[in-house]
Amino acid sequence: MSGDSASRTFKIVSREKAFYFFTSIGNYTGLSATSLKEFMDRINEVNLKSLDFHFYRRDFEKWVDQVLQDMELAEELRRMQKCSLAGEALRSQLNSAVARRLKRLSGQA
Amino acid sequence: MNLKYRNGSFALDATDVRILETLQEDARKTYTDIGRRLGIAHSTVYDRIKRMEQYGVIKKYTTMVDTAKAGARSITALMTVYTDPKESEAVAERLSQAPEVLEVYTSLSEELLIMAKVISQNQEALHAFIANSVAPLSGVLRIRTSIVTKKFKENIFSIVDNSMNEYL
Numbered sequence A: 001m002s003g004d005s006a007s008r009t010f011k012i013v014s015r016e017k018a019f020y021f022f023t024s025i026g027n028y029t030g031l032s033a034t035s036l037k038e039f040m041d042r043i044n045e046v047n048l049k050s051l052d053f054h055f056y057r058r059d060f061e062k063w064v065d066q067v068l069q070d071m072e073l074a075e076e077l078r079r080m081q082k083c084s085l086a087g088e089a090l091r092s093q094l095n096s097a098v099a100r101r102l103k104r105l106s107g108q109a
Numbered sequence B: 001m002n003l004k005y006r007n008g009s010f011a012l013d014a015t016d017v018r019i020l021e022t023l024q025e026d027a028r029k030t031y032t033d034i035g036r037r038l039g040i041a042h043s044t045v046y047d048r049i050k051r052m053e054q055y056g057v058i059k060k061y062t063t064m065v066d067t068a069k070a071g072a073r074s075i076t077a078l079m080t081v082y083t084d085p086k087e088s089e090a091v092a093e094r095l096s097q098a099p100e101v102l103e104v105y106t107s108l109s110e111e112l113l114i115m116a117k118v119i120s121q122n123q124e125a126l127h128a129f130i131a132n133s134v135a136p137l138s139g140v141l142r143i144r145t146s147i148v149t150k151k152f153k154e155n156i157f158s159i160v161d162n163s164m165n166e167y168l
Helices: A003-010 A036-045 A048-057 A059-066 A071-083 A087-107 B014-025 B031-038 B042-054 B088-097 B123-134
Strands: A019-024 A027-033 B004-006 B009-011 B075-083 B101-108 B112-120 B140-147
Touching: A019 A036, A019 A048, A019 A059, A019 B123, A027 A036, A027 B123, A036 A087, A048 A059, A048 A087, A059 A071, A071 A087, B014 B031, B014 B042, B031 B042, B075 B088, B075 B123, B088 B101, B088 B112, B112 B123, B123 B140
Parallel strands: none
Antiparallel strands: A019 A027, A027 B140, B004 B009, B075 B112, B075 B140, B101 B112
């Protein structure tokens, strides 16, 4: 695994740069993620309304791109936008994409 | 004449309260205008206002701006922040420092919570403020926010004290 991949896999960001799950403007669920692994865990437990809210706003891909600096996963999330996903289907696709990415990065270790 | 200090506050009489109410409507009214309206000498109005200023009962004279007419487009939101009781004081203090936050209160209902009035340019800016500056504060558990759609009343000052009714 290159140092770059390893840093993306295990990167833990500060509280200020964490992803905070909201269900709508200003309504914070209390769930946050400071790493890609934690992000996947949260995807599986957060209210579906929150996933729809952030997916529609493209918040996931922005955070993955700008904070985790994982361009490949950001691109995959960007491609998912074309599929008009919502609800459980969205949760499932997000989980699969992040799980695949984590496995690929870990495999390179 | 000194104001009497009682139970942590100054004891105002009915005339003081009427003067404050008149100033609340229009702080630019002259002592003569106020005196004429209340049926008292302008020198009495002057003395009482100076005394209330001196004791800090009157904190300042300010301007209420109609932001829409001033060309500033903004939205107001009422935010409830649920916190860890150990951290609520610190969270309230941090919120108080933000220019977007106009008022901050703490309350204990079933959980300890902070209520704040927030002003922002638009919904996106409001969300960015809450997501980037409020949610990350240590001790914040959840946030509920309601955007104000219509304002029916906004008063800065009101003395609600039944014991004063006997004087009014």
